[in-house]
Amino acid sequence: MKITANMYTLDMNLNGFPIYPVLLWSEQDGATLIDTGMVGSFAELQEAVAATGTCWTQIRRVILTHQDIDHIGNLPEVVASLNGKVEIWAHEGDSPVIEGKQPLLKMSQERLQQMPEASRAAFLKLFEELKQLQVSRLLKDGELLPLGGGLEVIHTPGHTPGHLSFYAHEAKLIIAADALRVEGGQLVGPNEPFTPDMPLSLKSLNKLVGRGAEQVLCYHGGLYQGDPDTAINKISK
Numbered sequence: 001m002k003i004t005a006n007m008y009t010l011d012m013n014l015n016g017f018p019i020y021p022v023l024l025w026s027e028q029d030g031a032t033l034i035d036t037g038m039v040g041s042f043a044e045l046q047e048a049v050a051a052t053g054t055c056w057t058q059i060r061r062v063i064l065t066h067q068d069i070d071h072i073g074n075l076p077e078v079v080a081s082l083n084g085k086v087e088i089w090a091h092e093g094d095s096p097v098i099e100g101k102q103p104l105l106k107m108s109q110e111r112l113q114q115m116p117e118a119s120r121a122a123f124l125k126l127f128e129e130l131k132q133l134q135v136s137r138l139l140k141d142g143e144l145l146p147l148g149g150g151l152e153v154i155h156t157p158g159h160t161p162g163h164l165s166f167y168a169h170e171a172k173l174i175i176a177a178d179a180l181r182v183e184g185g186q187l188v189g190p191n192e193p194f195t196p197d198m199p200l201s202l203k204s205l206n207k208l209v210g211r212g213a214e215q216v217l218c219y220h221g222g223l224y225q226g227d228p229d230t231a232i233n234k235i236s237k
């Protein structure tokens with residue numbers, strides 16, 4: 001889905017539910033992916049990028065909003081397909097996991113054991129492949145990136161320690177990642193069972209308001225167009 005001439009959502013699928021990685025484009029800086037989708041959906045990611053009219057080899061960097069498996073799932077394939085000529089940007093709170101130095105926060109041995117064999121094999125392969133990767137740039141809260149018409153980094157810990165949201169100035173849009181969701185057209189808080197520090201995640205939401213946002217893009221649930229500040233204030237208090 002086209003948001004602006006420089007910003008598209010990559011409409012993908014996770015167990016029957018839509019998820020929304022983002023593609024940013026600029027003449028000068030090439031293409032940037034924000035998140036990569038669930039493990040095992042690399043072909044779907046490539047199709048979603050092609051649907052925006054972007055050539056795959058124009059991807060220069062991948063920003064990870066956080067370490068969860070449905071966000072980093074295709075990262076090794078993305079890097080391999082571009083012969084390693086792609087930067088990986090993330091927050092230092094999650095970068096050791098993205099580099100395979102620490103286990104995923106929400107992937108216990110118990111959860112792995114309960115999985116069907118094929119999924120477990122795919123997950124274990126991913127964990128091995130992550131060890132080959134290096135985060136090339138650590139993003140800091142408040143940084144303004146010259147991507148997609150101006151992209152401000154907002155550190156929103158709680159769902160994970162290094163969880164990032166962004167404010168896209170041109171689109172007047174908050175890229176909330178998993179800090180917020182859309183359910184039945186309404187903006188709601190993060191998914192509690194998968195949010196280890198719920199009080200912190202609600203506190204982080206205060207950093208998203210007061211920016212003049214007119215829309216919010218949630219990785220789970222998609223686009224919310226209404227009065228973001230009022231809706232977010234209701235959730236955070």
Ligand SMILES: [Zn+2]
Nearest residue numbers: 068070178219
């Ligand atoms: Zn997620």
